[in-house]
Amino acid sequence: MRTKQTIAVLGATGKMGSAIAKSLSKGNYRILLFSRDNTKLGRLKRELRNAVPQADVVSVDCSYNACWEADVIIAAVPYSAEKEVADTIREVANQKIVISVANPVNNNGDALLTPLNTSAAEELQKLLPNSKVIKAFNTMFAADFNQPEIDGKQVDAFIAGNDDDALEIVRDLVQTAGFNPVIAGDLSLSRVLEHMQLLLIRLSIKHNYNRLAGWKILHH
């Protein structure tokens, strides 16, 4: 069994940050929450403690300190904030796993802002060259965390990255969150994974999925 790991969630009060923090608080993790909004952060911490009384969750008033203490950093922030976040945490994210959750979707929700030969995750890896950037938690909606099983099927959650040990650690996180982890390949697969979520967003709008939808690969 793995030793208890410390997970820093940046953007903890956002839709994804809070969904990820809530789902992981049920696992054997120490969760460090960071948000720039202390009122919302206090509310989230109380909510988490009420839902999971044994949860090991604390708020940290500075992302640098949260990342210094963490084994794994989850950047649950918009693509547009990743450079600012990377500049703040670069030194303390050295050799650590940094999970890129971002989908670089434009304001109309109909295209990605990144060129076809890169992805938000690969751009984050360039910004954090000494960290192990892993793409995860981007191919589902925040609402799915309350219901990671849809129509009787556990939603697949794709993971991509270049470091095998880091991929295994993130696989455990994804499983604890209630999803079926599927390791897709190296970090360049993030280009596909980010486009998959663009498709899901567009389908959700077109067919009124109410942002409660996910992917399932059928196979033998």
Ligand SMILES: NC(=O)c1ccc[n+]([C@@H]2O[C@H](COP(=O)([O-])OP(=O)(O)OC[C@H]3O[C@@H](n4cnc5c(N)ncnc54)[C@H](OP(=O)(O)O)[C@@H]3O)[C@@H](O)[C@H]2O)c1
């Ligand atoms: N919503 C979804 O269903 C979904 C699904 C898959 C992936 N994603 C991805 O997840 C990420 C977060 O999306 P969201 O829907 O959770 O957005 P959101 O509800 O707007 O939350 C974003 C969080 O990012 C933080 N933030 C914004 N600018 C920041 C900055 N410059 N520095 C530090 N923190 C900053 C905010 O934290 P403060 O509290 O500090 O203001 C906010 O809590 C995005 O990259 C999105 O593409 C979202």
